[in-house]
Amino acid sequence: MTNKKNTGTYLVLSLCSLVILLPIIYMLSTSLKSISEILTAPKATLFPEQVTLEGYRNVMNKYPFFTYVKNSVYVVSVSTLVAVAFSTLAGYGFSRFRFAGRGMLLMFILITQMFPSVMLYVPYYKLLATWGLSNSHTGLILVYIANVIPFCTWMMYGFFNSISRELDEAAMIDGCGRLHTFFRIVMPLTLPGLISTTIYAFIQGWNEYMFAMIFTNSDTLRTLPVAIGQMSKSYSVYWNDLMAASTLSSLPLLVLFLFLQKYFISNMTGGAVKG
Amino acid sequence: MSSTRAPGVSLRRLRQHGTTAVFILPAVLTLAVLLLYPFFYGIYISFFRTNLVNKWKYVGLDNYVRAFTDPTMYASLLVTLKFTVFVVLGHFVLGIGLALLLNKEIRGRTFFRAVLVLPWLFPEVVVANLWKFIFNATSGLFNSALMAVGLLSEPMSWLGSVDYALGCVIFVCIWKGYPLVMIQILAGLQSISHDLYEAAIIDGANRRQSFRYVTLPGLRPTLIVTLILDTVWWFKHVTMIWMLTNGGPGSVTNTISIEIYKQAFEYQNQYGYSAALAVIVFLICVVIGVLQRKVLTRDE
Numbered sequence: 034m035t036n037k038k039n040t041g042t043y044l045v046l047s048l049c050s051l052v053i054l055l056p057i058i059y060m061l062s063t064s065l066k067s068i069s070e071i072l073t074a075p076k077a078t079l080f081p082e083q084v085t086l087e088g089y090r091n092v093m094n095k096y097p098f099f100t101y102v103k104n105s106v107y108v109v110s111v112s113t114l115v116a117v118a119f120s121t122l123a124g125y126g127f128s129r130f131r132f133a134g135r136g137m138l139l140m141f142i143l144i145t146q147m148f149p150s151v152m153l154y155v156p157y158y159k160l161l162a163t164w165g166l167s168n169s170h171t172g173l174i175l176v177y178i179a180n181v182i183p184f185c186t187w188m189m190y191g192f193f194n195s196i197s198r199e200l201d202e203a204a205m206i207d208g209c210g211r212l213h214t215f216f217r218i219v220m221p222l223t224l225p226g227l228i229s230t231t232i233y234a235f236i237q238g239w240n241e242y243m244f245a246m247i248f249t250n251s252d253t254l255r256t257l258p259v260a261i262g263q264m265s266k267s268y269s270v271y272w273n274d275l276m277a278a279s280t281l282s283s284l285p286l287l288v289l290f291l292f293l294q295k296y297f298i299s300n301m302t303g304g305a306v307k308g
Numbered sequence: 309m310s311s312t313r314a315p316g317v318s319l320r321r322l323r324q325h326g327t328t329a330v331f332i333l334p335a336v337l338t339l340a341v342l343l344l345y346p347f348f349y350g351i352y353i354s355f356f357r358t359n360l361v362n363k364w365k366y367v368g369l370d371n372y373v374r375a376f377t378d379p380t381m382y383a384s385l386l387v388t389l390k391f392t393v394f395v396v397l398g399h400f401v402l403g404i405g406l407a408l409l410l411n412k413e414i415r416g417r418t419f420f421r422a423v424l425v426l427p428w429l430f431p432e433v434v435v436a437n438l439w440k441f442i443f444n445a446t447s448g449l450f451n452s453a454l455m456a457v458g459l460l461s462e463p464m465s466w467l468g469s470v471d472y473a474l475g476c477v478i479f480v481c482i483w484k485g486y487p488l489v490m491i492q493i494l495a496g497l498q499s500i501s502h503d504l505y506e507a508a509i510i511d512g513a514n515r516r517q518s519f520r521y522v523t524l525p526g527l528r529p530t531l532i533v534t535l536i537l538d539t540v541w542w543f544k545h546v547t548m549i550w551m552l553t554n555g556g557p558g559s560v561t562n563t564i565s566i567e568i569y570k571q572a573f574e575y576q577n578q579y580g581y582s583a584a585l586a587v588i589v590f591l592i593c594v595v596i597g598v599l600q601r602k603v604l605t606r607d608e
Contacts, residue, residue, distance in 0.1 A: 042409050043416075049406060050423045052483070057426065059449055060438050076452035119335040126331030130324075138336060145343055146537060147593040149544035151568045152586035155353055155579050156346040158572075159360045179342030182335050211327045240431035242547045247573065258433040262551065265437045272441055279434040286429040290422075297425065298491050 055079075064088045064276035071272050088277030096260065097253065098278070105256040105282075108170050108245075109238035112177035117231050120182050121223075124189025125215055129201060139190075145183040153180075154247055161248060168250055176244050181234045188233065192226030193219070228296040236286060257282040354583035363577070371584035380559070380567065381585070388563040391478060392543045398482035399538055403489030410490075411497045421494075428487035436551035439480045443467050467553050473560045477552050484548065485541075489534055496530030497523070532604045539600065540593045564589055 059079060063071065065088070066081040074082075092098050127139060157176055158167070166172030196219060204214040220227070242258040249255060255263070261282060264275050290297055354372070357365045375381050410421050427435065442449045445465035454460035466476050500523065508518040546565045549555065555562035555570065564585065572582035 039412075039414060042412060042414060045405070046409055046416075046420045046424075049402070050420060053423055053426055056438055056442060056483075057430075059442065060434075063441065071447065074447060076455070077447050077449040078452075079449070119338060122331045123335035126328060130328045130331070132325075132328050132332075138332070141344075142339070144594070145339065147540055147590060147597055148343065148347060149565060149568075149586060149589045149593060151544060151546055151565045152350055152583075152590050153343075153346050154569065155360075155572050155583050155586070156350040159353070159579075160346055160349060162360075175342055179338055182339060183343075186335055212330075215331075236429070240433075242431070242433050243550075243569075258431050261431075261437065262433050265433075265440070265551065275437060276441070279431075279437060283430050283434055287426075290425070290429055294418075294422065298421070298494060 060276050060279060063272055064280050066273050068271055068273050088271075088273035089281075091271065091274045092277045092281065095274070096264075096278075098260075098281075100253055101255055101257050101260040102282075104170065104254060105239065105258075108173050108177065108256055109235060112174045112181070112238050113231060113234040115174075116178045116181045116185055116234050117227070119178075120185035120230065120234075121189050121220070121227060123182075123186045124191075125193050125219065127186070127190050128193035129198065142183045142186055150180065150243065154243070157244070158247060167248060168254060170249075170254060173245055173248055173256075176248065177238050177241065180244075181237050185230050185234055188230045189223070189226065192223045192230075196222050225296060228293065232289065232293065232296055235289075239286060350583050351587055353580055354587050356580045357577070358580050359577040360579050367580065371581045372588075374581060375584055375588060380562075381564070381588075383559060384562050384564045384567045387474065387559070387561065388543060388565070390474065391481075391545075391549075391561075391563055392539060394478045395481045395485065395542045395545075396535070396539050398478070399486045399489040399542075400535070402482065402486040403493055403534075406486075407490050407493035407497060410494055424490065425487045427484050428491075430484075432484065432547045433551060435480065435484045436548040439476075439483075440467065440552055443476055468557050470557055470560055473553055473557055477549055477561050480552060481542065481545065481548055485538070489538055492530055492534045493527065496527050500526035528604075532601065535604070536597050536600050539596055543593055543596065544589060 062080050065084045065086070067083065067085045067087050070082055127135065153176075161167040161169075161172040161176075164172070166175070200222075201214050201219060204218045205211070209218065240258060241256075242262060245256045245259045246262060249259065257278075261275065261278050264270070264278060353360075355366060355368060357363075357367050357370070406424055410417060410424070430438075443466040445451070445463055445468065448463070448466075450466065451460065451463040455463065466472050504522045504526070505518055508522050513521065544565050545563070546569060549561055549563060549566055550569065553561045555566040568582050568585045568589065571578040571585060
């Protein structure tokens with residue numbers, strides 16, 4: 034009985050895994066094909082006839098690829114760091130203090146999730162120009178920070194709520210100040226939550242395309258997604274180059290996932306559920 | 309030390325306010341300046357005909373009137389509706405199903421969980437391009453595979469087809485987006501106490517009954533929040549549709565968000581109209597969120 038059930042489970046899981054893995058394998062294999070093989074083959078083949086690093090070489094030589102990587106790393110790291118710091122503080126504040134307007138602010142943070150990012154394209158475009166920040170990394174960083182804070186605050190709020198307030202009170206009776214209690218006693222306990230939140234913010238930034246595409250236009254300022262988007266929009270697409278660049282830009286998150294798997298599978302909406 | 313009681317209390321209260329501010333203000337001020345202000349500025353722009361530089365002509369509600377009398381708007385709303393319903397449905401069918409399977413104690417669970425989360429980790433641009441390549445007309449894997457098994461005699465352009473483009477876009481967006489729903493539900497399932505299941509078994513519940521009376525109620529809050537967020541996120545989605553089809557062929561995949569982008573950055577000086585459409589989308593998103601919450605929490 035249980036055996037039969039498990040067969041079904043394995044069947045479904047395997048089938049779904051296949052639908053996920055096949056395209057990813059195809060991406061890898063295309064990145065290892067030569068462009069002539071891709072264009073002349075009568076039909077698509079899952080594996081390359083001849084493995085070549087042509088695509089990867091082209092990515093390094095034809096494009097300022099390392100500049101793109103550097104841009105992405107810079108913009109995403111700075112915005113993630115600031116956003117997570119602000120969100121952690123705010124999450125703790127909302128969880129521990131009762132003050133006028135608290136409910137309204139929490140509501141506001143939830144409602145910002147309903148702000149379509151398309152709604153902000155035009156105002157940001159104009160405001161960044163007014164502030165002298167159009168076509169700059171600083172402008173992009175500000176936009177990313179603002180757009181990721183609400184959800185991160187909501188996540189951290191949930192994580193702090195799951196830690197007993199009595200702990201804070203005990204620490205403060207023992208003579209710890211509020212800040213000391215926060216940094217030394219409560220924060221270490223939410224470390225898993227903090228890591229999950231950081232990962233979320235990082236993924237959001239690393240994969241973001243539209244804002245980066247609209248707000249930067251010089252080639253030297255492009256982030257990876259915009260560079261890849263540009264490669265695919267050119268008149269004749271070099272699919273092997275494109276897939277090589279895609280593979281390289283997906284690698285950081287895959288490696289991160291490999292090492293920090295359990296933090297990826299955490300309850301992001303805990304705040305809303307328990308709040 | 310020798311101060312009277314009243315100032316001491318107000319001093320403490322002041323200090324309390326100060327501490328609260330230290331924690332709350334960085335985030336709140338950032339959001340006020342970088343989210344709320346641009347948001348209202350967008351509403352302001354929607355009342356103008358402007359090139360954003362030197363021409364600002366106040367037109368009142370003209371942009372909104374134009375939106376509501378433009379058949380394109382209704383057409384793109386309908387596309388958005390179809391897109392969102394099918395994408396979210398797909399996410400939840402796969403997300404709930406796979407989360408339940410992954411919650412079983414079976415061998416290889418970690419492996420399957422890792423594989424099934426993968427699409428979430430790839431950038432949207434990468435996913436869109438990959439599927440564009442797979443669906444492409446001349447040497448696409450999809451065509452080759454279908455022809456190999458005899459389901460198709462001639463290669464066809466899937467994303468260029470009026471009949472199939474939207475379906476393909478929906479498929480890709482389900483592929484990319486279900487892991488997030490799956491993860492949320494998995495986390496929700498794991499937060500349900502084992503004691504409850506044991507109690508249900510002691511009370512004589514069978515598998516189906518313990519699913520109905522323990523799992524579902526325990527999962528309910530997670531389901532509600534995830535459903536609202538997923539619906540709103542995909543209702544306003546742009547990137548992958550834009551990469552896959554640019555809203556075409558014709559206007560088959562032209563969602564309202566794509567229309568907003570086009571009005572602002574493809575056409576001349578339609579910033580005001582684009583902003584008005586954006587306000588309409590925002591209002592729809594709020595209504596969806598409120599309605600779903602109302603319906604789903606009705607009997608609590």
